[in-house]
Amino acid sequence: MRKVLITGSSRGIGREIAKKLKLNGYDVILHGKTKSLNLLNLADELKSEFITFDVGNFEEAKEVLDKFSEPFYGVILNAGIANDATFAALSVDDWNGVINTNLGSFYNVLNPLIMPMARAKQGRIIVISSVSGILGNRGQSNYAASKAGLIGASKSLAIELASRNITVNVIAPGLIKTDMIDENLPLDEIKKMIPMRRFGEASEVSGLVNFLLSDEASYITKQVIGVNGGMI
Numbered sequence: 001m002r003k004v005l006i007t008g009s010s011r012g013i014g015r016e017i018a019k020k021l022k023l024n025g026y027d028v029i030l031h032g033k034t035k036s037l038n039l040l041n042l043a044d045e046l047k048s049e050f051i052t053f054d055v056g057n058f059e060e061a062k063e064v065l066d067k068f069s070e071p072f073y074g075v076i077l078n079a080g081i082a083n084d085a086t087f088a089a090l091s092v093d094d095w096n097g098v099i100n101t102n103l104g105s106f107y108n109v110l111n112p113l114i115m116p117m118a119r120a121k122q123g124r125i126i127v128i129s130s131v132s133g134i135l136g137n138r139g140q141s142n143y144a145a146s147k148a149g150l151i152g153a154s155k156s157l158a159i160e161l162a163s164r165n166i167t168v169n170v171i172a173p174g175l176i177k178t179d180m181i182d183e184n185l186p187l188d189e190i191k192k193m194i195p196m197r198r199f200g201e202a203s204e205v206s207g208l209v210n211f212l213l214s215d216e217a218s219y220i221t222k223q224v225i226g227v228n229g230g231m232i
């Protein structure tokens, strides 16, 4: 059975991805920062293994990931945070925290896993970026930088791994209904900027992940695919 790691699958988009992939017969490895009730309940529901580590910490990630003897078929780099403030008001901790978690996870999670995958000469890496990484967004210079960085890193890795039959693609969601959406924002005003006039569902991202993991997607690599109701 194809083993797929989904970082940040305790909640939100990652959780929907995990459920979809489990339904489609993958050996799903769940992940969260901590052993939260959400994570424990999902592991129980899906009868799946779970792991925990801070994606912003290389040593922690490597220690956990090195314990897997079989290479992963798929890695969905989904865990991420936002900590918004206009640039002038952004503290150095807000800058470093978001960059270290979102962009740092690319190295911290993928570096320990990449050689076994390359030796297996097959695999799929899917990185969850954001529409903010493409368009920029007021109050999100840290978040947008981290998400734009993920695009550059993914495209480079796609080139490096192409000869190994490993595809690397980026999904850039627009606004998706999860804990990440701040309820204090003027949500009705924001919807007016979306041609489809609504936020997306996490299940509208998980379908694309499922497709990119499939054999039908074997010649798709180095792409950035939006799921954004027409925002770009």
Ligand code: NDP
Residues within 6 Å of the ligand: 007, 008, 009, 010, 011, 012, 013, 014, 031, 032, 033, 034, 035, 036, 038, 053, 054, 055, 056, 078, 079, 080, 081, 101, 128, 129, 130, 131, 172, 173, 174, 175, 176, 177, 178, 179, 180, 181
């Ligand atoms: P949620 O806030 O609902 O869930 C975040 C997940 O990431 C949780 O599983 C959380 O684990 C995990 N996580 C956060 N920080 C860390 C960390 N340092 N180490 C390990 N795990 C961590 O987020 P979403 O589902 O909304 O977002 C998922 C991805 O999609 C993110 O990368 C986000 O940037 C991106 N995205 C989301 C959009 C949206 O509108 N929702 C739009 C565009 C992109 P735990 O439960 O243990 O805290």
